[in-house]
Every structure is written in structure tokens, then in C-alpha cells.
Amino acid sequence: MEKLGINVYLLGLQILHFVLLLVLLRALLYKPILGFMQKRTEQIRSSMAEADKVRQQAAAERATLESQIAEERRTSQDRLRQAVARGEEAADRRLAEATAEAEQLLARARAEAEQTRAQALAGMQNDIAELALLAAGKVLGEAIDAGKHRKLVDGFLSQKLGELA
Amino acid sequence: MGWLKSKKFWISLVVLAIMIASAFYIKVPLPHIQVPPETLFMVGPVPFTNTMLALLLADVVLIVMAFLATRKLEMVPRGLQNFFEIVIDFWQTQSLNHIGEKMTRAWLPLVLTVFFMVWFSNYSHFLPGFDTIGILCKAGECPGEPGAAHAAADDHAEEGAPAAESVAAAEGEEHAAPEGPAHTYFKVTDWNGIGLITERYPEDASEEEKHAEGRVLVPFLRVAASDLNMPLALALIAFLVIEFAGFKALGFGYLGKFFNFKEGGIMMGVGLLELVSEIMRIITFSFRLFGNVFAGQTLLFVFPFLVPALMVLPIYGLELFVGLIQSYVFAILILAFMQQAITAHHGPDHGDHAAEHH
Numbered sequence: 001m002e003k004l005g006i007n008v009y010l011l012g013l014q015i016l017h018f019v020l021l022l023v024l025l026r027a028l029l030y031k032p033i034l035g036f037m038q039k040r041t042e043q044i045r046s047s048m049a050e051a052d053k054v055r056q057q058a059a060a061e062r063a064t065l066e067s068q069i070a071e072e073r074r075t076s077q078d079r080l081r082q083a084v085a086r087g088e089e090a091a092d093r094r095l096a097e098a099t100a101e102a103e104q105l106l107a108r109a110r111a112e113a114e115q116t117r118a119q120a121l122a123g124m125q126n127d128i129a130e131l132a133l134l135a136a137g138k139v140l141g142e143a144i145d146a147g148k149h150r151k152l153v154d155g156f157l158s159q160k161l162g163e164l165a
Numbered sequence: 166m167g168w169l170k171s172k173k174f175w176i177s178l179v180v181l182a183i184m185i186a187s188a189f190y191i192k193v194p195l196p197h198i199q200v201p202p203e204t205l206f207m208v209g210p211v212p213f214t215n216t217m218l219a220l221l222l223a224d225v226v227l228i229v230m231a232f233l234a235t236r237k238l239e240m241v242p243r244g245l246q247n248f249f250e251i252v253i254d255f256w257q258t259q260s261l262n263h264i265g266e267k268m269t270r271a272w273l274p275l276v277l278t279v280f281f282m283v284w285f286s287n288y289s290h291f292l293p294g295f296d297t298i299g300i301l302c303k304a305g306e307c308p309g310e311p312g313a314a315h316a317a318a319d320d321h322a323e324e325g326a327p328a329a330e331s332v333a334a335a336e337g338e339e340h341a342a343p344e345g346p347a348h349t350y351f352k353v354t355d356w357n358g359i360g361l362i363t364e365r366y367p368e369d370a371s372e373e374e375k376h377a378e379g380r381v382l383v384p385f386l387r388v389a390a391s392d393l394n395m396p397l398a399l400a401l402i403a404f405l406v407i408e409f410a411g412f413k414a415l416g417f418g419y420l421g422k423f424f425n426f427k428e429g430g431i432m433m434g435v436g437l438l439e440l441v442s443e444i445m446r447i448i449t450f451s452f453r454l455f456g457n458v459f460a461g462q463t464l465l466f467v468f469p470f471l472v473p474a475l476m477v478l479p480i481y482g483l484e485l486f487v488g489l490i491q492s493y494v495f496a497i498l499i500l501a502f503m504q505q506a507i508t509a510h511h512g513p514d515h516g517d518h519a520a521e522h523h
Contacts (some may be wrong), residue, residue, distance in 0.1 A: 002201070004393050005199065005393050006393055006397065009210060010202075010392070011213060011394050011397060011398050014394050014398030015402060017224075018282065018396075018399065019225060022275060024228060025278055026278075028235065029234070029249060030274050031254065033235060033238075033253050033424075037250060063347065063414070077339060156471060
């Protein structure tokens with residue numbers, strides 16, 4: 001034992017030294033470092049849980065928003081469709097109204113034109129009859145009965161003008 | 166001939182030349198190699214050795230580093246905090262894998278302290294001054310030796326007297342080399358009051374001459390694990406802790422590992438062998454560490470003696486490796502043996518992990 005240097009006092013001193021070093025390092029190094037590592041682990045774990053929660057919330061919000069967007073899109077398409085239908089309906093109505101109005105205007109114009117023509121024909125008939133009676137009176141010399149011949153000329157002209165019309 | 170242009174070739178050649186030249190022109194004396202540590206002073210009956218001083222030095226370095234690392238802990242670790250966190254985290258993982266969570270809480274500090282203590286004390290060996298700076302004393306009058314007190318009294322009485330006179334006085338009483346551990350004598354020159362070793366006394370020089378003129382070197386610092394007391398103390402602590410953990414986990418059933426009378430003669434023999442190997446662990450634990458470190462120390466002595474320049478560098482590299490590996494081995498074996506101790510030894514019927522129940 002002596003040749004190997006084993007000494008009871010030194011052995012005891014070494015054991016005492018180890019115990020003291022253990023106590024010292026435990027207080028000075030292991031406790032703070034292990035405590036801090038534990039704290040960091042918990043912080044990371046809670047951060048991860050928080051991140052997971054936020055991710056889930058975001059996913060839920062995204063799903064809600066996507067459904068809202070889909071709903072909005074559907075609504076807007078419906079509105080668009082309705083608006084288009086209403087527009088087409090209004091356009092059709094306006095077209096029908098315009099067509100009817102145009103037809104009315106045409107009919108009125110046609111009636112006015114007819115009336116004007118009839119008036120013109122009547123005027124013309126009268127003038128022609130006047131001229132014919134005058135011309136015939138000039139040729140035959142006062143021998144014409146204005147009333148009797150007038151009726152005759154008017155009848156002739158009415159027939160001819162009626163054919164023209 | 167392309168190798169002639171190679172830079173590596175020329176560097177190797179220069180290194181080799183320096184090494185060979187140093188072997189011829191530089192003389193490095195082979196230091197004294199002894200197994201017991203050298204005593205620096207006595208505190209009553211307790212010798213305070215150079216290995217103890219080296220261990221305290223390693224402790225100071227470790228404690229200062231620990232203090233600096235934990236002074237301001239940061240969420241993103243850097244520097245020393247990072248270093249200690251990596252090591253502690255590594256051992257925490259190892260411990261959790263071996264002995265479970267509850268046992269880890271109880272025993273991790275012990276495992277860590279073993280690892281740090283052995284590692285730092287092993288690495289302290291690389292500091293300059295280890296094994297080389299110390300007290301130059303006459304054989305038999307060195308600290309802790311029987312003649313030390315007498316020599317101290319002589320020195321006090323003859324303050325300022327030349328060393329040769331005190332040598333002569335000592336010789337007058339003893340006439341021969343003192344008994345006790347074998348000494349290695351060195352020739353010493355005085356340089357501004359500091360003794361410098363020039364060479365070792367040849368083995369064939371007369372004992373009287375060596376004792377009269379020669380000086381023995383008692384280094385102030387010597388690597389702690391090269392003192393068998395340190396590994397043995399750790400081995401005893403490890404042994405006690407392992408047995409305690411076994412008893413705590415299995416109760417008196419733990420003894421069934423060693424005294425197994427129920428399963429026939431063979432198992433009884435196996436149990437007794439287990440008991441012997443359990444006790445032998447104290448020796449394997451202590452001598453593994455002591456042997457490796459002492460061998461490393463001796464290598465670091467011998468290589469500069471054989472080839473003074475550069476040759477020792479690879480040995481330093483090897484010792485860096487060995488110093489770390491031995492601390493790892495010591496700590497991991499505590500965990501492995503503790504795992505064995507807390508595990509019930511029987512077959513599948515009750516071969517469960519006892520630690521899980523605690």
C-alpha cells in the first residue's frame with residue numbers, strides 16, 4: 001500500500017474534497033444551468049404550444065374567411081345574374097316600349113299623311129272641277145248649268161281619284 | 166523526382182533534422198518517476214501532496230469557469246455557458262437513458278462532478294510547470310521525510326550558511342543515503358538564487374557523492390490522477406453510490422443477485438462471482454484511471470529525454486485524447502453499473518426495470 005502511495009489520510013482528504021466540490025458545483029453550476037435549461041425547455045414548449053394554437057386559430061380563421069369568400073362570391077354571382085336578368089328584362093321592356101311608340105308614331109304619321117292626302121285630293125278635285133267647268137263654260141259659252149255639271153264632274157273625279165288612291 | 170518539389174517533404178526533413186540534432190545537442194535529464202505523490206508539507210499527520218495542490222488548481226479553474234458561465238445566463242447560450250450546457254445536457258441524456266428520470270435527479274450531480282473533476286485535473290497536466298518546477302532538497306530532508314524537521318531547524322539555526330555546510334552536517338550524522346522511497350539525484354547549478362537542474366547523477370556514482378552534492382526535486386504540481394488516492398477515492402464513492410442505488414431500487418432483493426440459493430449450485434456460483442466482480446470494480450475503476458494517467462505522465466517524461474525537440478508533441482495530442490476519454494469512461498461506467506444495480510436480475514417473469522417503479 002505504501003509503495004503505491006495509498007495513505008488513509010490522503011484517501012479521506014480526497015473523499016472530503018470530492019464531497020465539497022460536489023456541493024460547490026451543485027450550487028454554483030448544476031442548479032443554475034439545469035434550472036435555466038428546464039426554464040428554456042418549458043418556454044420553448046409553451047412557445048410551440050402557443051404557435052400551434054395560433055396556427056390552429058389561423059387555420060380556423062382561414063377556413064371561415066374562405067367560406068365567407070365563397071359565400072360572398074356566390075352572392076355576388078347571384079346578384080350579377082339577377083342584375084343581368086333585370087337588365088335584359090328592362091332592355092326588352094324598353095325595346096317593346098320603343099317599338100310600340102314607334103308604331104304609334106308611324107300609325108299617326110300614316111294617318112296624318114292619309115288625311116293630308118285626302119285633303120289634298122279633295123282640294124285638287126275641287127280645283128280641277130272648277131277648272132273643268134270654267135274651261136267647258138269658255139268653250140260652250142255660258143250654257144252650262146253650274147250646279148248640274150258640277151255634280152257630274154265631282155262624281156267623275158271622285159271615281160278617278162279614288163282609283164289613283 | 167516530383168517529391169523533391171513537395172513542401173511536405175522538406176518540412177518533414179527539417180523536423181526530422183531538428184529532432185535528430187536535438188538528441189545529440191540538448192540534454193534533458195530523465196525526471197524522477199515514482200508512484201506515490203510527493204509531499205509538500207505536513208498538516209499534523211496529514212501530508213499535503215503536490216497532486217492535491219494540482220487538484221485544487223484544477224478546482225479553481227473549474228469553479229472560476231462555472232462562476233463566469235452562470236453569472237449572466239442567456240436564452241441563446243454563448244461561450245462558457247454554451248460549453249457547460251453542452252456537457253451537462255450530454256450527461257443528462259446519458260443518465261436518463263441509463264437510470265431513468267428519478268435516479269437522474271438524484272445522481273446526475275455526482276456523475277457530472279466525477280467527469281469534470283477527472284477531466285479538468287487530467288488537462289491541468291498540460292500547464293507549464295507541472296512536474297518541472299518544485300523544491301530542490303537533499304534526500305531525506307525533503308518535505309514529509311523524517312529529516313525535514315531537522316533540516317528546517319538546522320537551516321533556521323544556520324541562516325545564511327552555505328548549503329555545503331548543512332550537507333556536511335547531515336552527512337556527519339547519517340553517512341549514507343537515507344532510507345525511504347528511492348531518490349533520483351540531480352546536479353544543480355545556482356542561477357540568481359534559483360536552482361536549475363543540469364543533469365541526472367549517473368547510476369554508478371557513489372551514494373555518498375550523490376547524497377552530498379545531489380538534490381532531489383519535489384515538484385509543486387503533479388497530475389492528480391497519477392496519485393492512486395484520487396482514483397481510489399472516486400472508485401470507493403462510485404462503489405458506495407452504486408450499491409446504495411441498488412438497495413434503494415430493489416430493497417433487500419438486491420442481495421439476491423449475489424446470494425442466489427434458489428436456482429441451484431451453478432447460479433449460486435455465478436452469484437458469488439458477481440459479488441467478487443462487484444468488489445473488484447473498486448480496483449478496476451481506480452487502476453484504469455491511475456494507470457492511464459500515470460502512463461501518460463511517464464510518456465511525457467520519457468519522450469523529451471529520448472528526443473528533446475518536437476517528438477513529444479504527438480504524445481501531448483494522445484494525452485489530450487486520453488485525458489478526456491478516461492473522464493468519460495469513469496462517469497459512464499458509474500451510470501452503466503448503476504443501471505445494472507437497479508435492474509432486477511431474474512428472467513422474463515420478473516425481469517423488469519426496477520427503476521421504473523421508483
